[in-house]
Amino acid sequence: MAREGVGAEAIEKKGWLKAHRWLISRRISQIGILALFLAGTVGGVWIVKGNLASSLTLDVLPLTDPHVLLQAILAGVKPHKEAIIGVVLVVAFYMLVGGRVYCSWVCPVNMVTDAASWLRRKFGIRSTSQISRSTRYWVLGLTFLLPLITGSIVWELFNPVSMMFRGIVFGMGMAWIIILGVFVFDLFVTKEGWCGRVCPVGAFYSLVGAKSLVRVVADRRSECDDCMDCFAVCPESQVIKPALKGAGKGIGPVILSSNCTNCGRCIDVCAEEVFRFGTRFSKEKGDGINTEGSLGKKRAAEKPSANAA
Amino acid sequence: MTISKTQRKQTDVNRRQFLGTVFKTAAGVGLMGMGLGLYAKQSSKLPPQAIRPPGALPEDEFLGACIRCGLCVRDCPYEILKLGQLGDQVPTGTPYFTARTGPCEMCEDIPCIPNCPTNALDHALKDINKARMGLAVLIDHETCIAYLGLRCEVCFNICPIRGKAITLEYHHNKRSGKHALFLPIVHSDACTGCGLCEKACILEEAAIKVFPIHLAKGELGHHYRVGWKEKEKAGRSLVTPDIKHRYNLPEGVRYDLQGEGLIIEPKGGQEELPMSSNPLDTLNKGLENK
Numbered sequence: 378m379a380r381e382g383v384g385a386e387a388i389e390k391k392g393w394l395k396a397h398r399w400l401i402s403r404r405i406s407q408i409g410i411l412a413l414f415l416a417g418t419v420g421g422v423w424i425v426k427g428n429l430a431s432s433l434t435l436d437v438l439p440l441t442d443p444h445v446l447l448q449a450i451l452a453g454v455k456p457h458k459e460a461i462i463g464v465v466l467v468v469a470f471y472m473l474v475g476g477r478v479y480c481s482w483v484c485p486v487n488m489v490t491d492a493a494s495w496l497r498r499k500f501g502i503r504s505t506s507q508i509s510r511s512t513r514y515w516v517l518g519l520t521f522l523l524p525l526i527t528g529s530i531v532w533e534l535f536n537p538v539s540m541m542f543r544g545i546v547f548g549m550g551m552a553w554i555i556i557l558g559v560f561v562f563d564l565f566v567t568k569e570g571w572c573g574r575v576c577p578v579g580a581f582y583s584l585v586g587a588k589s590l591v592r593v594v595a596d597r598r599s600e601c602d603d604c605m606d607c608f609a610v611c612p613e614s615q616v617i618k619p620a621l622k623g624a625g626k627g628i629g630p631v632i633l634s635s636n637c638t639n640c641g642r643c644i645d646v647c648a649e650e651v652f653r654f655g656t657r658f659s660k661e662k663g664d665g666i667n668t669e670g671s672l673g674k675k676r677a678a679e680k681p682s683a684n685a686a
Numbered sequence: 687m688t689i690s691k692t693q694r695k696q697t698d699v700n701r702r703q704f705l706g707t708v709f710k711t712a713a714g715v716g717l718m719g720m721g722l723g724l725y726a727k728q729s730s731k732l733p734p735q736a737i738r739p740p741g742a743l744p745e746d747e748f749l750g751a752c753i754r755c756g757l758c759v760r761d762c763p764y765e766i767l768k769l770g771q772l773g774d775q776v777p778t779g780t781p782y783f784t785a786r787t788g789p790c791e792m793c794e795d796i797p798c799i800p801n802c803p804t805n806a807l808d809h810a811l812k813d814i815n816k817a818r819m820g821l822a823v824l825i826d827h828e829t830c831i832a833y834l835g836l837r838c839e840v841c842f843n844i845c846p847i848r849g850k851a852i853t854l855e856y857h858h859n860k861r862s863g864k865h866a867l868f869l870p871i872v873h874s875d876a877c878t879g880c881g882l883c884e885k886a887c888i889l890e891e892a893a894i895k896v897f898p899i900h901l902a903k904g905e906l907g908h909h910y911r912v913g914w915k916e917k918e919k920a921g922r923s924l925v926t927p928d929i930k931h932r933y934n935l936p937e938g939v940r941y942d943l944q945g946e947g948l949i950i951e952p953k954g955g956q957e958e959l960p961m962s963s964n965p966l967d968t969l970n971k972g973l974e975n976k
Contacts, residue, residue, distance in 0.1 A: 417760070423760075426756075426757060426760035426761075427755045427756055427757040427760060427801075428754075428755055428756050430753045430754050430755040430756075430779075431753055431755035431757060431803045432755065432757075433757060433801055439803070441753075441755075441803055442753070445753045445754075446753060446803070446804070448753075449750065449751055449752075449753050449804050452749075452750030452751065453747070453750055453751075454750060454751045454804045454805065454806075455805060456803060456804050456805070457802070457803055457804065457805060457809070459801070459803055460803035460804060463803065508711075508714075509707055509710075509711050511711065512711050512714070512715065515711055515712060515715040516715055516718065518715075519715055519718065519719045519722075522719065523719060523722060523723060523726070524750060526723070527723060527726055527727075527750075528746060528747070528749075528750045529726055529746070529749035529750045530749065530750060530752070530753065530754075531722050531723060531725075531726040532722070533753070533754050533778070533779055534722070534725060534726055534729060534777065534778050535722060535725070539754065539779065540772065540778065540779070543754065543756065543769065543779055544771070546756070547756050547759065547768075547769045547771075548768075548769070548771055549771065550770075550771020550772045550773045550774060550778075551771065551772040551773030552771065552772040552778075554772070555772065
């Protein structure tokens with residue numbers, strides 16, 4: 378049986394829907410959030426007004442982006458009570474569900490960079506340019522330094538995240554050029570270049586969710602047959618290895634890296650159902666269930682012969 | 687010994703690699719920062735026809751405070767506010783309106799302000815008449831039809847602070863010699879810069895326009911004191927003692943300083959002579975009656 382591509386085996390085993398469950402959920406979430414904001418302008422039904430920087434839901438619930446508010450505070454602003462309530466709510470939410478849930482479940486740019494990643498896999502596009510994954514933290518520092526020096530929120534003049542969301546809700550202007558730039562950058566220049574290496578918004582939310590509760594757990598890691606699909610599909614593939622392959626070193630099965638976006642693609646593409654959503658305190662499955670463990674190993678042993686055939 | 691040497695070499699290489707990566711990243715991000723900073727400086731100039739909503743902080747403070755959420759845009763019942771888009775001259779994501787197409791209607795409750803999360807629109811502003819979004823300027827006297835001698839007064843009549851922000855001054859029409867000019871005059875102590883006058887101006891291109899105050903308004907030298915105001919404040923002249931000025935005028939002629947000007951008094955308190963000193967007048971007199 379020849380393998381057609383990343384996740385092909387999972388589709389065969391689990392069915393297309395189950396192999397795309399989290400991907401579809403994320404797209405519904407991303408588009409749904411945009412739709413809530415657009416319902417007012419397009420349909421005249423005002424549920425949420427504003428944008429991701431700051432919004433008001435049903436005229437009672439304020440939500441404010443902590444990254445942009447922090448920049449404003451550094452520029453010398455004293456925020457209002459509503460803004461502080463909004464920031465507290467947002468930070469509490471992401472501290473619970475994982476900071477970079479913002480990236481994979483909310484941010485509209487994710488759809489652009491996911492498309493670039495998909496095309497890279499599809500057409501085998503490789504690029505040699507390397508930007509360190511730690512660059513984003515430097516850029517994050519820059520977004521805080523610039524308001525200190527200039528007294529103005531400089532990052533928001535360029536920020537593709539807010540620009541794309543605002544563009545869709547309020548009018549795009551020429552912001553599509555920046556979005557196209559991000560797409561081309563990710564497609565040809567650097568793998569996962571924007572979200573995985575440069576974007577300070579993602580870096581900020583990484584820090585917010587550094588100790589978050591909801592995490593992906595490789596709690597059936599003994600079932601792993603080394604197909605590498607999860608590594609291929611993961612936008613932050615470096616986060617998987619310790620949890621998936623760390624059993625021998627005594628590392629737990631929880632993906633603890635704050636760079637994990639909780640996108641759940643690894644859960645989708647794994648034919649052996651190694652991963653699931655759990656908490657940072659989740660334990661490995663199969664501690665007492667030896668039969669399942671041995672079954673998994675058997676399956677793994679069958680694998681090479683199946684591939685050779 | 688040899689092992690420790692290779693080990694040391696190994697760590698040296700690692701350290702070098704590490705420092706190299708750090709340096710490269712720092713340099714790249716530094717360049718990015720400089721680019722962004724320059725871009726920010728370039729794009730911090732608001733075009734004169736873009737007017738900020740009521741209560742907006744001074745422009746440089748505003749750019750540090752506005753988080754570009756667009757809540758003010760949504761809360762404006764007349765939907766006049768827009769957010770700057772990339773490619774506009776207005777800094778991206780910041781709110782503005784254009785007086786000629788959509789002026790501020792000066793709602794009494796100023797609904798655009800309360801939801802502003804950062805005080806970029808100052809919550810302390812409670813009275814819309816105290817807003818200073820800009821200042822109307824009658825910028826072109828050559829096309830304003832009031833200056834051409836026609837009755838217009840549209841800007842005067844549409845002004846929400848009618849009779850205070852714009853008043854009419856009556857002047858003699860020198861061209862026709864028999865008409866009046868009703869000239870609109872803007873007063874900065876009352877004008878909020880709402881732009882209703884600019885919207886209403888009947889010309890193809892408005893002769894009265896709203897500009898940001900720093901463009902519209904002059905500023906006296908700070909040392910400058912206007913004499914008559916100081917005099918009023920003090921209740922007396924501060925420079926020279928208030929003595930009656932004496933003119934060296936011919937006899938029978940005096941000068942009224944704040945009234946009629948030059949006055950020629952009849953000589954010796956008598957009535958003027960019944961006949962003119964000019965003989966021609968006498969000659970022509972008969973012709974008039976004919």
